[in-house]
Amino acid sequence: MEPVRYSVLHETRYDYGSPVSLSQQQLHLSPRILDWQQVEEQRIEIKPEPTWRRDGRDPFGNPVTWVAFHAPHDMLFIRSVMSVSVMPYLPKNLEKSLPWEVLRDRLAYDSTDPLPDDLDATRFLFESPHVRIKHELANYAADCFPPDTPVLVGAQALMAKIFREFTFDPEATTVSTPVLEVLENKRGVCQDFAHLMIACLRALGLSARYVSGYLLTRPPPGKPRLIGADASHAWVSVYAPGSENDWVDFDPTNNLLPNTEHITLAFGRDFSDISPLRGIILGGGGTEPDVAVTVIPLDEEEIPSELLDPKAAALPDSAKPAADKK
């Protein structure tokens, strides 16, 4: 199996209504290295030049960058440029995973030493800021997990159920819409569907984590791929010890198991652990950012030259492509 290579550009621009005198930002914009994902090249360009910068790892092992700006500025532009290759990593057989109750009981505490992998997985077993655990969620997932269902089969059924019953609607929710509200209104974006699926799984006593990254959006046949049409994406990873990578990804927004068309940026308990760009500013006026993501497969068709040499690309001064969440 051949890896698929991508070049990704993730650009964020803030035009502040009035000068920002002090700003600190936390960036989760560098892809992490995984068994099935290699990072060939990666850099972050920032304007204006930060006064202070530190790179490190967050507690979940994701690369993180902190920057601070101490001089007044009225715009902030951050571009993450990366070349990544992704190996196919589809699990071979969902049926072979453990019955979900067996796994649930393994993850529950019984005062003996836990297996190291199980212990790691418990980091993703409980409530987190965007994932409240309520009995409504367990009820919603119940028919996907009849007794003795292999955990991955149940997860797939849950994914399909969410895909079937929910409508993709960027207007319906915001970053802070609670999961229960999403469940009630049956509308949302990728982030909401991921949080909902995670909440359902955790309500059953299973470990699930939130994955942020990018998705190659296929252009309609015969049309060129639009620059900036792609956006950052989010999906779910379910703990299933014994499967190829112990964790198996599910994309409830598209009802599929991610393979070579999903590029992983980071994972955490939920969005709040790995928001691509989170900051605190003093001053400023309007602060809605413009975000553009471009994902280009490197080994096929003709590639727009400015993408191969991002430095040649002008800062998007006037062109502000619409930002969509998927």
Place this chain on the structure above:
Amino acid sequence: MARTLLTIYPNSPRRYDEMLTAKGDVRPHWEPFLNHLDGLAPEEMRRRLDFAEQRIQENGVTYNVYADPNGADRPWALDPLPLIIPPDEWAEVSAAVAQRATVLNAMLADLYGEQTLLAEGLLPPALVYGQHGYLWPCRGVKPPGGVWLHNYAVDLARSPNGRWWVIADRTQAPSGAGYALENRLVVSRVFPEMFRDLRVQHIADFFRDQLDGLSALAPVEGDEQPHMVLLTPGPYNETYFEHAYLARYLGFPLVEGQDLTVRGDTVYLKTLRGLKRVHVILRRQDDAYCDPLELRGESALGIPGLVNVARAGRVVIANALGSGLLASGALMGFLPAICRHLLGEELAMPSVATWWCGEKPALEFVKKNFDDLVIKPAYPTQMMDPVFGNELKGEARADLLRRIEARPHAYVAQEMINLSQAPTWSRAHERRLLARPVGLRAYAVTTPDGYSVMPGGLARVTTGASTRIISMQRGGASKDAWVLTNGPVSQFSMLKPSVGVRDLVRAGANLSSRVVENLFWLGRYSERFDDSARMLRVALSRVVIGGGQKTNVVVAAMELARHLGVLPELGEDTEIREGSEHELLEAIYDPEQPGSLAGNIRSLMWSATHVRERLSLDHWHSLNRLQRDQQAALKVHPTLTEAIAFLDRVLGVSSSLTGFAMDNMTRDDGWRFLIIGRRLERLSFLAMSVAHFLRMPSTRGPGSLEWLLELSDSIITYRSRYSRQPELLPVVDLLVFDDSNPHGVVFQASVLGRYLERMARELGADFEGDLGGALERLRSFDLARLENIQFDSARDCVHCEALADLLQGLNDAADQLSASLGMRYFTHVGDVSRQTMAV
């Protein structure tokens, strides 16, 4: 001696009595105290109780209760009888508390580091990862000296067999040590003889240990002195009194989040003289709200970037961010094994029997024994009051059981224990002891030699004899705790620490901009309330003289009051009343009316509250008296005479406030801003009073000049200089141009100018505005132009108009100056940080 006090004291077989044995004999360590109490005459005891109450009132010892309809600031409830603990018993308690602090600190180190406790199954992951109090961004952060838990408090109770048990651990930002200190200061003066003779251990050493412990950890560079601050969420916090009190006692600046700023990996205090590095933050703010960049983002209280400073090891945060995790009652059952694992020793003091429902067998036990248990939340961040199983019936009981069943790991059950009881003094009776359930909160602080435990602590009693929850929120009372010693009593006092020459600190070097801003407004408001009181007294006394008639003098005085904003402007549809009393009384007593005296007092109290740690106790007493007077007056309908008496009293307080400011405050930058605030306010008031007076046709009547002199507090000076009726020229000379009259315009303006010059020199800044120019123009006014003007009858007086314009000009320059000071030096509380987020 006949034990008169004991005859009706209820000893209970169900509880341990602190004072009596089961047989009803007095325990030896209570003997002398009880004898003393028995020997005190009722009136003597009454006098001592009054002293205690008064002291608490005047020191403004309060405990804010959000839900209290009487607003914040409920006076602290203190029972005068101490809880007495003998030396040998305390030695055991103290060692056990220190051990517990040690093991909890080791737990934090483990849970934010290696996590062997989880790997070995000694602690369920649910109690770590399942808690909001586990702060993920702090994983891997190593605080200076490996100390996470700098301040620890533990709630202890005594079971019927006399053993002390742990009820709850406080590891977030333990409160109450300051109240314990205040209790000690009061109670040791209520019973000074007993305090001395019983050899009660002092608690000042404990606070010195706290200071030493924190300084020893401070990550200073070179010969830097550790710069330590106390971080408070602000005056609305229930224990704000204590924050201010401790800050003053420890000598730390009291700061709020917005006073601190992070640059790179260093945290600074914003001061008048620029940014000053901070090495230690003694925090009374919950950790989740400490850094909106990495922790809870919606918090405006925090310090963006603080986690990064902690990560770099460049600040001591006491307690370390993330320490609140251990306050979970669910941990108690796991502690004995953890103690063996981490310290290699047995846990010295047992915790009250606790079942964490997250374990199946425990859950079954809880369901079976529901009636004998108290149900509590497993996580300190959960909002839930303890529930007594046997009090819960019917649907409520079924509902709680369902909730426990659905999320068992979120609940713990504890055995109900019968607290011991201690004697309290009945306020309702002349001479009576009541028996009340009692608990003790003990305190430990880190030092280079391990934990130091406060001898004593904060004892708390319930309101009723059968009440089961001890809580200051629910109206319980506190007690001083006297730990007796066989050895010598330490004479150490925080008030005279031994300081070397190089430790000398000159006050004010680290004044935060916010403190300076509040001092400036404190100055302005204390002058403003003095001015409005004077204006109202002039008007009211004229009403009295006029026998309630609206004489010309009354009309003129009220018109001036309107111009000065002391009375509201007359609107088109304002009802004109014949009597002026009503309007004047409202201007005195109605805090909602803009510009009213009551409103000014409220604003004054507000700014004073924000700089409370910088005011002397006497200063604070006066302010409190002022507010009490005003609140007392609200309840009755005062007569005119009472109102005038109130104004007289208020003006008396005002001059004592001035006295404190002049005599008792160090001459630092903060003081200078306070005085500049006062001067600015008085300058505006005087200039505008005279300017309006000169312009108003209504003042052209007999008697007007006299009340203008009274308004400016210059009538005595005038009479001593001119033994005749007031005339325009000498009055204007005295009130405007005489640069020896402290109630004169030119005097105020030149003094203000001198302060500003000095400040400009020291702070290296220039002030915008034209105060000097405006003053020169005023001075060049030729007084001869006012000669031979019969003010009483003058109709249009062009020269008066010209002078009024010059005064107005000076006032405008003062306003401009005030604004430019604000721009340059103040925090601008309105300008807060905001969170941004992009996907």
